Each structure stands twice: as C-alpha cells, then as structure tokens.
Amino acid sequence: MASVPAVRMTGITKAYGATVANDGVDFELAPGEIHVLLGENGAGKTTLMGILFGMVIPNAGEVRLGDETVSFNSPQDALERGIGMVHQHFMLVQDFTVAENVVLGSVSPFDLIFRRAEIERTVADAAERFEMDLDVGARIRDLPIDTQQRVEILKLLYRGARILILDEPTSSLGPAQIASLFAGLKQLSDSGHSVVMVTHKLNEVMELADRVTVLKGGRKATTVSKGEFDERSLARAMTGHDLPELPPPVPAAMDREPLLRVRDLVVHAGARLHAVHGVSFDLHPGEILGVAGVEGNGQRELLDALAGVRGVEEGSVEVGGRDVTGASPRQLRDAGLSVIHEDRHGWGLVLDMTLADNLGLADVATGAATSRGFVRRRRLKARARELLQEYDIRPANPDALALSLSGGNQQKVVLARELGCDPSVLIAANPASGLDVGAADYVHRRLLDVAAQERAVLLISHDLDELLNLSDRILVLHRGKILYQAPVRELSMDVLAMAMAGSAPEAA
Amino acid sequence: MATPELVQPAPEETPRGVPSVVATVGSRRAALLRLLASLVATMAIFSALIVALGENPIDAFDAFWSGAFGNKFNVGQTLMIASLLACTGLAAAIPFQAHLWNVGGEGQLWFGAFASISLILILPDGMEGWLAITITVIGSIVAGAFWGFIPGILKATVNANEVITSLMLVFIAIALGDYAISKLFPSQSNSTESVPFDRLLPNIWEGTLVTAGALLALGAIIVAIVLMAGTSLGFQIRAVGLNSNTARISGMRTGRVTVAAFAIGGAFGGLAGAIAVLGINSALVAGFSANFGFLGIAVALVARLKPWWIVPSALLFAALRTGSSGLQAQTGISSTVGEILVTVFVILLLAFGVIRLRYAEATQ
Numbered sequence: 028m029a030s031v032p033a034v035r036m037t038g039i040t041k042a043y044g045a046t047v048a049n050d051g052v053d054f055e056l057a058p059g060e061i062h063v064l065l066g067e068n069g070a071g072k073t074t075l076m077g078i079l080f081g082m083v084i085p086n087a088g089e090v091r092l093g094d095e096t097v098s099f100n101s102p103q104d105a106l107e108r109g110i111g112m113v114h115q116h117f118m119l120v121q122d123f124t125v126a127e128n129v130v131l132g133s134v135s136p137f138d139l140i141f142r143r144a145e146i147e148r149t150v151a152d153a154a155e156r157f158e159m160d161l162d163v164g165a166r167i168r169d170l171p172i173d174t175q176q177r178v179e180i181l182k183l184l185y186r187g188a189r190i191l192i193l194d195e196p197t198s199s200l201g202p203a204q205i206a207s208l209f210a211g212l213k214q215l216s217d218s219g220h221s222v223v224m225v226t227h228k229l230n231e232v233m234e235l236a237d238r239v240t241v242l243k244g245g246r247k248a249t250t251v252s253k254g255e256f257d258e259r260s261l262a263r264a265m266t267g268h269d270l271p272e273l274p275p276p277v278p279a280a281m282d283r284e285p286l287l288r289v290r291d292l293v294v295h296a297g298a299r300l301h302a303v304h305g306v307s308f309d310l311h312p313g314e315i316l317g318v319a320g321v322e323g324n325g326q327r328e329l330l331d332a333l334a335g336v337r338g339v340e341e342g343s344v345e346v347g348g349r350d351v352t353g354a355s356p357r358q359l360r361d362a363g364l365s366v367i368h369e370d371r372h373g374w375g376l377v378l379d380m381t382l383a384d385n386l387g388l389a390d391v392a393t394g395a396a397t398s399r400g401f402v403r404r405r406r407l408k409a410r411a412r413e414l415l416q417e418y419d420i421r422p423a424n425p426d427a428l429a430l431s432l433s434g435g436n437q438q439k440v441v442l443a444r445e446l447g448c449d450p451s452v453l454i455a456a457n458p459a460s461g462l463d464v465g466a467a468d469y470v471h472r473r474l475l476d477v478a479a480q481e482r483a484v485l486l487i488s489h490d491l492d493e494l495l496n497l498s499d500r501i502l503v504l505h506r507g508k509i510l511y512q513a514p515v516r517e518l519s520m521d522v523l524a525m526a527m528a529g530s531a532p533e534a535a
Numbered sequence: 536m537a538t539p540e541l542v543q544p545a546p547e548e549t550p551r552g553v554p555s556v557v558a559t560v561g562s563r564r565a566a567l568l569r570l571l572a573s574l575v576a577t578m579a580i581f582s583a584l585i586v587a588l589g590e591n592p593i594d595a596f597d598a599f600w601s602g603a604f605g606n607k608f609n610v611g612q613t614l615m616i617a618s619l620l621a622c623t624g625l626a627a628a629i630p631f632q633a634h635l636w637n638v639g640g641e642g643q644l645w646f647g648a649f650a651s652i653s654l655i656l657i658l659p660d661g662m663e664g665w666l667a668i669t670i671t672v673i674g675s676i677v678a679g680a681f682w683g684f685i686p687g688i689l690k691a692t693v694n695a696n697e698v699i700t701s702l703m704l705v706f707i708a709i710a711l712g713d714y715a716i717s718k719l720f721p722s723q724s725n726s727t728e729s730v731p732f733d734r735l736l737p738n739i740w741e742g743t744l745v746t747a748g749a750l751l752a753l754g755a756i757i758v759a760i761v762l763m764a765g766t767s768l769g770f771q772i773r774a775v776g777l778n779s780n781t782a783r784i785s786g787m788r789t790g791r792v793t794v795a796a797f798a799i800g801g802a803f804g805g806l807a808g809a810i811a812v813l814g815i816n817s818a819l820v821a822g823f824s825a826n827f828g829f830l831g832i833a834v835a836l837v838a839r840l841k842p843w844w845i846v847p848s849a850l851l852f853a854a855l856r857t858g859s860s861g862l863q864a865q866t867g868i869s870s871t872v873g874e875i876l877v878t879v880f881v882i883l884l885l886a887f888g889v890i891r892l893r894y895a896e897a898t899q
Contacts, residue, residue, distance in 0.1 A: 334784055335784075336780075336783060336784060355788070356783055356784050356785070356786055357786040357787070357788060360785075360786040361786075366784055368784060373778070373780055373781075374780045374781055374784055375781060376778070376781055377774055377777045377778040377781050377782070378777070378778070379777045379778075380773065380774065380777060384770070384773075384774070388774060388781065388782065388785035388786075388787070389785045389786050391767055391770050391771065391774075391787075392771070392782075392785050392786035392787040392788075393786055394767075397767040400766050400767050400768065401765050401766050401767065402765060402766065402767050402769075402770050404765075444785075
C-alpha cells in the first residue's frame with residue numbers, strides 16, 4: 028500500500044441518540060482493490076458506507092479522497108467525486124428502459140424524449156466498454172434481478188464512478204448469478220476501479236476480497252489482507268467467539284410413513300398461471316428436505332399453498348396421513364403443521380403487539396390459552412416467560428413490543444411460537460435470512476433439533492450453504508417443477524447451481 | 536445489537552394500502568399537548584370567523600361555554616349528546632381496531648332508532664313498561680348488529696369494500712326512518728307518534744333531561760373495555776387489525792373475526808338509536824341525528840380507538856355541539872357556525888397529529 032489510498036476514513040464516529048453506530052472507525056480503500064466490509068447486523072457497516080456516500084453526516088472523523096479532505100452533504104456530492112453506491116434495493120425506474128435509467132439524472136427529460144437513439148447508442152457503447160451484455164432498449168421490469176443489478180452498476184460507471192460501494196449485493200442472487208457478479212467486479216478492479224462490498228457472508232469474502240475490514244459493535248475489529256484470514260478467523264472477529272460446528276444431521280427414517288405427502292400439486296399465482304406445476308414429494312420423520320431454486324420459481328407459491336393461504340388448484344396434500352388439501356391455516360395447524368414464513372414482518376409477527384401476545388397468537392386462536400371466551404392472561408404471560416427464556420430472546424420482557432426487537436430476536440419469537448405448538452411438520456422458508464451469523468446458527472440448530480425429534484422440516488431457502496448444511500435431501504424448483512432432486516451427500520455446489528439455472532444434471 | 540442500520544431491509548410483502556390508526560408515536564403527555572394545541576388553534580380560527588361575522592368573540596365564547604356547561608340543564612344536554620356519541624364512537628372504534636372501516640355508524644344508529652320506535656309502539660299495551668323497554672333496547676342492539684353484520688359478511692365472503700357497503704346502508708336506514716315517520720307511525724309534527732310516557736327511559740337527574748340512557752352508554756363503554764382487554768375475541772380483533780396475515784397463519788379465523796367486529800360495532804350504533812328514541816326524543820324525530828353517527832368516527836379517532844378514552848372524547852364533541860346551540864340562542868349566530876367549528880376541529884386534529892393514520896409498512 029505504498030500509493031496514496033483512494034479513500035481514507037479516520038476516526039469516524041456516528042451516534043443516533045444513545046446508540047453509537049460507528050465509534051472511531053478507520054477505513055482505507057486502495058486504488059483497484061476489492062475491499063470487503065464484514066460484520067453482523069447492526070455492526071455499523073451500512074452507516075460507515077452511508078457516510079462515505081454522503082447519505083449520513085458523521086459526528087466526528089475525517090474522510091479523505093486521495094490527498095484531499097472532503098465532507099459530503101448528499102449522495103450527489105459523492106457522485107460528483109466519483110463514488111457510487113448500489114443499494115440492496117435498486118433505485119431503478121421500473122417502467123423506463125435500461126438506457127433511460129442509466130442516463131437518468133445526467134440528462135434533461137427533454138433529451139430523453141428527443142434524443143432516444145443517440146442516448147441508446149451512448150449507453151450501448153458504455154456497456155460494451157465495461158463488457159456488460161445488456162439490451163439497452165429493454166424495460167427494467169422485464170429484466171431478471173441480476174441484470175437489473177448490472178444496470179445499477181453501469182449507471183454509476185456511466186457517471187464516472189471510480190469507487191463502487193455494493194451493499195449486500197448477493198442477497199437475492201443465485202449461485203450462477205453471484206459468480207458472474209464477482210467476475211464483473213474483478214474485471215472492474217483490474218481496470219483500476221475500487222470496490223467496497225458490504226456483506227455478512229463469509230464464503231463471499233474468501234472468494235473475492237483483497238482485503239477485509241471487520242466491524243463489530245460499531246468499532247473496527249480488524250483489517251486483514253488476502254492470505255492472512257480464513258473463514259474461521261473472520262467468524263471469530265465478527266462474533267467475538269468461535270462458533271462450534273453444527274451437529275451432523277440424524278439420518279431420516281425414509282422407510283416410515285411420510286409426515287407430509289404432496290402429490291401433483293398445482294398452485295396458481297394471480298395472472299401467472301401454474302406457479303407450481305405438478306410438484307410431488309414425501310417428507311419423512313426426521314428428515315430435513317431442502318427446496319432450492321432461483322427466486323421466483325414457485326417457492327413462494329409452494330410455501331403459501333402449504334401454509335393454507337393460497338388455493339390449491341390440483342393435486343393433494345396430506346399431513347400425517349390426513350388429507351388437508353385446500354385446508355385453512357387453522358385446520359393445517361390442527362393437523363400438526365407449523366409455518367415459519369419468510370416474510371417475518373408481514374406474516375410472522377404482529378409488530379405492534381407485545382411478545383407475550385405474539386407468542387400466544389396460536390394458543391389464543393386454538394383456544395389453548397382461553398377459557399369461556401376470555402384470554403387467560405396470566406397463563407399467556409407465564410408461557411411467554413418460559414419461551415423467552417428457553418429461546419434466549421432479548422429483552423426477555425413479555426410486555427416489550429415485537430417491533431422493538433432486533434431481527435434475530437424477532438425470528439426467535441416466531442420460532443418459539445411455532446415450535447411451541449409441537450408440530451409434526453415444520454415449513455421453514457428462508458428462516459435465517461437477514462440474520463447475523465450467531466442468530467442464523469441458532470435457528471439452524473433448532474431446525475436440526477426438530478428433525479432429531481423424529482419430526483420433519485421442509486426448508487425452502489435461497490441460501491445454498493444453509494440447504495447443504497442442514498438438508499438430508501434437496502430438490503430444485505425450476506419454473507414451478509422439480510427439475511432435479513438428490514440426497515445431499517451426492518450433491519455438490521456446482522451441480523446444484525446448474526440445476527437452479529435450469530439445466531438438469533445427467534443423474535436426475 | 537440495537538444499532539440502527541441505515542437501510543433496513545424492507546419486508547417483502549407487508550400488507551399495504553389501507554391505513555391503520557395507531558397510537559404508538561409519542562407519549563400520552565405529548566398527545567394531550569397536541570390535543571390542546573388543536574383546541575387553541577380551533578378557537579383562534581373560530582374567533583376570526585366570529586369577528587368576520589361582526590360579533591364579539593369574547594361574547595361568543597361566553598355564549599358557547601354557557602351553552603355547553605353554563606347551568607345544570609345544559610350540562611345535562613351535553614351529557615345526553617355525549618351518550619349518543621360514546622355509542623357511535625364505539626361503533627367506529629371496535630371495527631377500526633380490526634382494521635375495518637365502518638363508516639356506517641350513522642346507518643346503524645338510524646336502523647337502531649327505527650327498530651326502537653317500531654318495537655316500542657307495537658308491543659302490546661298491557662305489557663309492563665320496564666319489560667317493553669328492555670325488549671326494545673335489546674331489539675335495537677340486535678338490529679344495529681344486523682346492520683353491521685351486512686358489510687361484515689360481505690367483506691368476509693366476497694371481499695366487498697366495507698367503506699362503500701356500510702356507507703350505502705346509511706341511506707337505506709335513513710329512508711326506513713323517514714318511512715316510519717311519514718307512513719308507519721305518522722303524527723302531526725315532523726316525527727312519529729310519541730312513545731307512551733311509561734315506556735321512556737326514566738329520568739335520573741332532577742332538573743335536567745338526563746335519563747337512564749346515559750347509564751346505558753356508560754355500560755356500553757364498560758362492555759367494550761372488557762371485550763377488548765379481556766376476551767379472546769377482543770384479542771383476535773386486535774391481532775387481525777394489526778396484521779391479518781400473521782393472525783390468519785396463526786390459525787385465527789379472520790373471516791369470523793371480521794363479521795364479529797362489524798356486528799359488535801353495529802350493536803353499539805343500534806344502542807345509540809334506542810337511547811335517542813327512548814331516552815332523548817321520546818319519538819323518532821326527523822333529522823334527530825345531527826350526523827352523530829359520522830361524528831362517532833371522529834370521536835373514536837381522537838380517543839385513538841381506546842374505549843376508555845371515548846368518554847372524554849365524546850364529552851368534548853358533545854360540548855362543541857351544545858355550545859354552538861347556546862351560541863345561536865344567545866347571539867343569533869347561526870348554528871351552522873357550530874358545524875364549521877366541529878369540522879375545523881377535526882381537520883386540525885389531523886394536522887396536529889392527534890389523529891394519526893399510519894400505513895402498516897411504515898412500522899420500521
């Protein structure tokens with residue numbers, strides 16, 4: 028690092044009220060390097076990058092670009108100095124074309140109308156220069172998510188960004204898409220661009236990073252260069268302790284009667300017919316069955332249908348030998364099925380209710396916590412205290428509102444409620460998404476526990492590591508059909524990636 | 536752990552679109568300050584209006600105050616109107632808690648009044664007064680509940696928009712009331728025949744027109760408090776209102792909760808009708824409801840849908856009503872000015888954030 032760093036941030040401090048998001052953080056970015064910013068949720072990564080991008084004004088500290096001290100008041104300032112950020116949720120106009128989105132903000136609206144051909148040519152040139160394969164005339168809403176991301180990056184490059192910040196760029200991508208994103212980022216760094224990638228996924232660090240800065244609790248834990256770190260040491264730096272290995276899955280009782288039997292299931296999704304297109308599988312006691320697939324290939328509809336909140340058009344579903352095709356959530360629950368929905372806020376919790384109420388939702392619904400039409404408050408609270416303790420939920424205060432909890436603790440509340448019903452079948456969709464390493468590990472252990480108790484888990488996930496680590500068997504959904512399935516021990520990441528991309532491996 | 540990350544990952548499919556009323560922001564004291572601020576601003580605008588009409592605002596306020604609380608009799612009038620508003624407030628508040636927009640309190644009030652006058656005049660002459668009253672009050676509650684049940688069942692089964700259906704039913708109920716006045720039980724004046732004296736709710740405060748209707752309203756408040764705080768149904772109404780997805784996936788029968796919440800709201804509206812007929816007007820009088828059903832919505836919102844807060848909220852709106860009558864009596868300023876006053880007050884309540892409509896997605 029002999030040359031002048033592209034960015035040097037020193038002593039960055041930012042507090043929100045009593046909470047200190049960044050506490051004297053130093054961060055350095057060399058020209059042409061890929062620097063990964065790693066940390067659990069709430070470690071201060073997004074705040075630090077928000078400061079670099081001018082979205083957040085720090086309380087103290089200095090930001091230097093090259094030799095010059097700068098202070099940004101808005102993202103516009105940062106963009107003018109060649110810093111661009113790709114947010115987790117893209118800032119694209121869905122009804123505009125690629126070219127229009129790329130030039131948006133740098134040309135006047137009149138130009139967009141009258142110089143369309145010229146603009147498209149310029150953008151096409153730019154795409155070619157950065158070796159991006161893009162149809163500049165396509166509308167954003169018709170493009171897959173990874174292409175949209177590429178448009179975001181092109182937009183920044185087109186405006187002359189030399190420093191790119193990517194916030195959790197892989198969170199909604201499949202493995203093939205991630206590989207192509209990483210290839211693109213490496214190419215950019217070769218051509219002298221500096222890249223900061225914010226993530227909490229360790230395997231991505233190993234693959235991509237020239238250097239890693241780990242944040243923990245708002246402070247910088249360490250900065251290490253390639254070759255000086257491995258996943259273990261990074262995990263330790265992130266969490267402050269070693270995570271023990273997950274216990275090996277208990278072999279499933281494949282010879283016993285399945286707990287969940289799905290046959291030729293067809294589910295519609297609004298106007299798009301056949302979101303799930305004749306899916307059949309069995310889920311045996313002690314089994315964790317993984318469902319993989321690129322987002323939007325029928326996982327959500329499968330989840331909703333099995334949870335009883337979306338109609339089953341054809342086929343049948345049996346829980347514990349009982350036909351529950353088209354049953355209501357209540358009937359499914361009575362049959363022994365519990366659901367951990369992927370949308371924690373929308374379908375998992377009532378954010379404005381207390382923890383005791385949230386933990387007791389199902390008990391009130393089924394009457395387990397009521398008598399003569401009245402809620403048995405004392406019982407509800409006592410049960411909540413039990414669960415809060417058993418699942419180590421913080422704060423362990425049954426009167427706290429669910430919205431005041433961190434994501435990890437919120438997910439534990441859902442987990443506690445659903446497992447507290449003693450289900451024979453648990454449907455878990457992206458149960459660890461958005462959680463930090465420690466909380467994700469906790470959720471995974473609980474799922475393994477469920478299987479170890481001769482119950483069964485259907486794990487729908489877009490996190491391949493999660494699927495490979497927990498499942499006994501994985502099936503790959505592609506365009507609403509099971510394209511491929513195999514026991515995990517016969518599977519590799521590559522095969523899985525191929526299947527998800529739609530090319531069924533030979534063995535299928 | 537509690538460090539706020541700047542860009543929160545937004546939940547993918549939070550229910551959105553319909554606003555909910557939530558009282559989470561700000562402390563109770565801040566809420567009261569806001570309420571005071573909107574009262575002061577209302578008075579300022581009111582003064583300006585009075586000056587523009589060429590009157591002295593001080594005199595106007597004096598007249599206003601004496602109209603609402605000036606003497607025992609007027610306090611009694613305010614109490615009776617507050618009783619009506621408390622019931623129509625509950626008619627709005629309970630469905631609102633379930634995230635159902637019952638704007639048809641006016642219709643439930645009218646239908647309850649229609650049932651009241653019909654029952655009390657039809658019940659055989661020989662029947663004991665108290666028995667006739669009891670049957671009529673219960674009948675009105677059931678009638679109101681039925682008027683609420685209709686939009687509820689339409690919402691639960693075919694997802695018909697409850698704002699439209701409950702509002703349409705207002706017009707039918709008013710038409711029925713007018714039918715009772717002009718055809719079923721006509722009299723010389725612009726009302727139905729009078730209710731026999733022994734079948735009226737008894738007076739409970741000498742020197743005023745306060746009747747047992749006020750006690751019925753108080754009872755309704757207590758029932759609502761117990762319902763929402765203690766019962767399984769109240770719990771489910773809250774859960775469905777705050778997040779019907781989660782309630783449903785947790786096994787609650789959201790359709791039944793919808794119908795129940797609407798019917799209960801309607802029942803309170805129906806009770807208001809009985810109080811009006813048996814406890815205030817002694818007949819079904821044309822235009823007896825000065826939009827009391829619609830004002831109930833404002834009463835409920837100012838009370839932030841909490842049953843016990845409906846008491847002061849209803850008193851406040853009742854005082855605005857009786858105050859403007861006093862204004863007309865003493866200064867000759869049209870009581871329309873009083874109508875304007877109430878409207879301005881509601882708008883300012885929104886402006887000052889006393890009433891908050893919040894979208895579910897803005898929880899974070």
